[in-house]
Amino acid sequence: MEKEIFTQIDKAVRRANFSLRRDVFALIEKAYKLEKNKKAKLALSWIIENVNIARRKNLAICQDTGLPLGFIIAGEKVKIDFALVEDIKKSIEASYKRNYLRASMVSPLLRGKPGYKGVTIYLDFNSKIRGLEVVVFPKGFGSENKTKLKMFNPTVSFKEIEDFVITTIREAGPQACPPFIVGIGIGGDSSYALYLAKKALIERIDKPNKDRFLASLEKRLLRRINSLNIGPMGLGGKTTALAVKIKTHPTHIAGLPVGVNISCWALRSAKVKINNVKS
Template sequence: MYIHAGEIEDLVRDLCIKAVTDLPGDVAVALLAASRRETSALGREILGALLKNAEFAKETRTPLCQDTGLTYVFLEIGRDVRIEGDIKEAVTRGVARGYTEGYLRKSVVRDPLFHRENTEDNTPPVIHIDIVPGSEVSVTVLPKGTGSENMSAVKMLTPSAGPQGVMDFVLETVRQGAPNACPPMVVGVGVGGMMDTASFLAKKALLRPVGDSNRDPEIASMEKKLLAAINNLGIGPGGFGGITTALAVHIETYPTHIGALPVAVNLQCHAARRASGILRGAERPCSQNQHSSR
């Protein structure tokens, strides 16, 4: 089965714009439910403003938040698919077009250290590729703002810390970071593997629909306990007080070393933006000419 790189470029372009202007339904539902539960009057007003913001953003195709992020693109490529063209180049071109044609903010600097010059098209994105069974390509775009990203943290715990040590670290990271991270947040937690595995899992946890529990009942119960503890901190919507500091806690795990217990916390703001699409392979290859004449 064949998929032309140009189709991936077009899809990535569209998903960049959709992600930042169209708040996922599960996030909107969670905000609405929170606005009914919230005990602080100011908190309810903030949550109401966030829902209005989402409506206005969708109607007018204005980004929900001016920080349209560094673009994380997750690709799942079916092992029976043959990509015609360079997939990473296609994704990068899609991001550049999405951010330029969609009037999104370009927030990427070429060199983090000495030459912080804007690349002016929000490239390069961060690209993660997985090979999966099947003959489709699934693309998810997660534009991640730095307000919440900067408040994220990794810690190399050791086994004696146990589940309680993990919970304490998550809670402390939220206590320190939440007021700056545009609460109510989605809290992504990654546990296991190595340092980078835990960080990646924490990011991947943000792709789960808000409120979907981990399939493992012990982990699901830990998610519930953490959510209750976080909402007990009193930080509230916008950090101005209240019982809605997080909308969900999502934990993902991976096997780890006998001597290790790495944990990462990736905070996601209430503008928990993501958009996905699927491309199905064609029986025959499509030439570059055919694609560009579409």
């Protein structure tokens, strides 16, 4: 394992698991101030206290330290090879072990003793960045289990798409640890729609979508979700989601894939630059 790579990855793993993202925490604090339902407010105060303890004591925000996802994002003129990807993967595994994070990975059918092997890597590209970035995203499975994909007809109404998202949230309910951050991917093929839904979660959630149409759709969905009265721990109130983020991609004339990937309130991800890449 390259030392420089491990140092950077270790930083990302620790930051993701111990310190909640600032954009997420700011929205939780805002929700706490606005929430009128007493029980929901109590649940939000537990969340805030939990985040503060985790940061202060270097403890995992949640015991479900997720299926660790590694997004490797290459900018211009970066060369990626197998050895580099393996190094990043192994660094995440080693860092999880070293930092007392939970070994949650098992063989899917045979199960057995959970271990640290099984980090999932996504390769992506971004022409707007220089060099190489890695985002470590510990994805908790209480919320991951509620993922939905629907292949709509191309003539579907926007209302039907919205209703699908709302039904997905209602079915997720208290088990997926609200208040949620809802990632939505629209377009591409089936797996790419779900990939976009997940990718939406690693981007900042406190900024409106740059696309005005999508921004208004996000706003409308957030309002509808927050009128479901699910609330933190399912105790009711108006804080069922903190944000809705939509990403789109061109799709086929015959279809309209919509993927929904929910994050629990503890949306944890951290980005680092990897410097020693030959370019």
